[in-house]
Amino acid sequence: LDQARMDKAAQPVAPPVLEGRLIAVSNRVSRPAKGASPGGLAQALSEALRGAQGMWIGWSGDHGESGAELELEKHGDITFGLLDIEATTFHRYYEGYANSVLWPLFHSRAELVERTTGDFAAYTEVNAAFADQVAAIAQPNDIIWVHDYHFLILAEALRERGVDGTIGLFLHIPFPPLEIFRRLPEARTIVRALAAYDTIGVQTRRDAARLAECMAAIGEGAIRTARGGFRVDTFGETVHIAAKPIGTQPEEIRASLAKPRPPEVDAYLRMTADRLTLIGVDRLDYSKGIPNRLRAFERYLRADPSRAATTIFTQIAPLTREGVAAYGAVRQEVERLAGRIIGQFGGFAASPLSLLTRPVDRVGVAHLLAGSDVAMVTPLADGMNLVAKEYVAAQDPNDPGVLILSRYAGAAEDMTDALIVDPADIEGMARAIEAARLMPKGERRERYRSLMGVVERTRIDRWIDACMKDFVAA
Numbered sequence: 001l002d003q004a005r006m007d008k009a010a011q012p013v014a015p016p017v018l019e020g021r022l023i024a025v026s027n028r029v030s031r032p033a034k035g036a037s038p039g040g041l042a043q044a045l046s047e048a049l050r051g052a053q054g055m056w057i058g059w060s061g062d063h064g065e066s067g068a069e070l071e072l073e074k075h076g077d078i079t080f081g082l083l084d085i086e087a088t089t090f091h092r093y094y095e096g097y098a099n100s101v102l103w104p105l106f107h108s109r110a111e112l113v114e115r116t117t118g119d120f121a122a123y124t125e126v127n128a129a130f131a132d133q134v135a136a137i138a139q140p141n142d143i144i145w146v147h148d149y150h151f152l153i154l155a156e157a158l159r160e161r162g163v164d165g166t167i168g169l170f171l172h173i174p175f176p177p178l179e180i181f182r183r184l185p186e187a188r189t190i191v192r193a194l195a196a197y198d199t200i201g202v203q204t205r206r207d208a209a210r211l212a213e214c215m216a217a218i219g220e221g222a223i224r225t226a227r228g229g230f231r232v233d234t235f236g237e238t239v240h241i242a243a244k245p246i247g248t249q250p251e252e253i254r255a256s257l258a259k260p261r262p263p264e265v266d267a268y269l270r271m272t273a274d275r276l277t278l279i280g281v282d283r284l285d286y287s288k289g290i291p292n293r294l295r296a297f298e299r300y301l302r303a304d305p306s307r308a309a310t311t312i313f314t315q316i317a318p319l320t321r322e323g324v325a326a327y328g329a330v331r332q333e334v335e336r337l338a339g340r341i342i343g344q345f346g347g348f349a350a351s352p353l354s355l356l357t358r359p360v361d362r363v364g365v366a367h368l369l370a371g372s373d374v375a376m377v378t379p380l381a382d383g384m385n386l387v388a389k390e391y392v393a394a395q396d397p398n399d400p401g402v403l404i405l406s407r408y409a410g411a412a413e414d415m416t417d418a419l420i421v422d423p424a425d426i427e428g429m430a431r432a433i434e435a436a437r438l439m440p441k442g443e444r445r446e447r448y449r450s451l452m453g454v455v456e457r458t459r460i461d462r463w464i465d466a467c468m469k470d471f472v473a474a
């Protein structure tokens, strides 16, 4: 493996060599589909799986009956294993425990947690159903790579079914402080289950420290520093925890930019060529801080209303998780604020704000990012935030735009040369827009070089490589 590493100083990084197969488990899988270009993670994971006779296991997207078998689908070198989950169970596991309890709590929004009796039981049931399937196909040398908060307790269920090979988890979302995690009635159950993983990767050093502290505190264990992170001994197990910041594949963005602009994006960028263009691209999630961003933009316009004619902010925010009440509430707030801004500052034929709550394809998004002077990435909490990295990767090195980045995005731990803001400070964000507008080209280039350095260091193929290295060492 080390020789291989030395040989590949240049890009792209080759998938590492593993003894057994790599079996990835995530709630959703990304199968190659005609016409659609998959995201960076799906592409890179597919690459890693291809190099390791891999399997990718996840929900089929269908409901069917409980107790169904994995349906196997081969695409090239990758075998997809798809599991149906009965509708009520799925709803309680997905909209329920995963997205009404874990998601808000892990994003430090305890006030948005909505607990429903039976949801944790459904979460346990779904984890057990996946464990049955994975245990049935796993061979001794296989490495099982579990993704995200949907499957916190999967490793324990696998151990109970006799799987004793390497099992790793990557948590894509933030890990909360101990005093917040502790509010969970299942806190101890979850920590005990997490101890069944050999290695847990998280997005930031802060998350690694929080998770280690939390596991040691709740499990009455001990923490040591080890291999760039921590080793926690708890519940009779040893878990390695380390930050493995995820990233984007710059080549993928460049490939999108090499394709023609979709007509409506092209028309938009031509029409706004003389204006200061700001862009926001997020799922319409309460964690993304879209209302705060709109308030800051409103304040920026209010400071000098003539700016309305020379500025445009476009927010792409497709609806997401519409079955969860908190999402309806943030949607209403975003629509109300957008309406207020358009009403106050819009003219007959033009408006300083566009809001799209429908999805835009990846090629269109890449061109919008490339063509915008300023990106507003201002989450209240975010595991990493890939849009921040995609924006930088899409810029012209000679005349790059300015990234305004929340200190609460995981990305801010490394991307310190962005304009770092606190989304709670509306006035401060309005000042950041002004600073971005006035920033000289020399400073933009310097910041870009530093930020692009981070984008390159955390490229997704390097991320996969770092995760694989951890599995081999585990």
Ligand code: ADP
Residues within 6 Å of the ligand: 039, 040, 281, 282, 283, 316, 317, 318, 358, 359, 360, 361, 362, 365, 384, 385, 386, 387, 388, 390
């Ligand atoms: P999250 O995983 O919470 O949605 P990230 O920013 O980490 O947030 O990743 C989002 C990914 O989805 C990025 O690759 C981004 O380009 C893409 N994406 C987010 N919002 C949109 C959108 N409105 N339209 C198209 N793609 C989007």
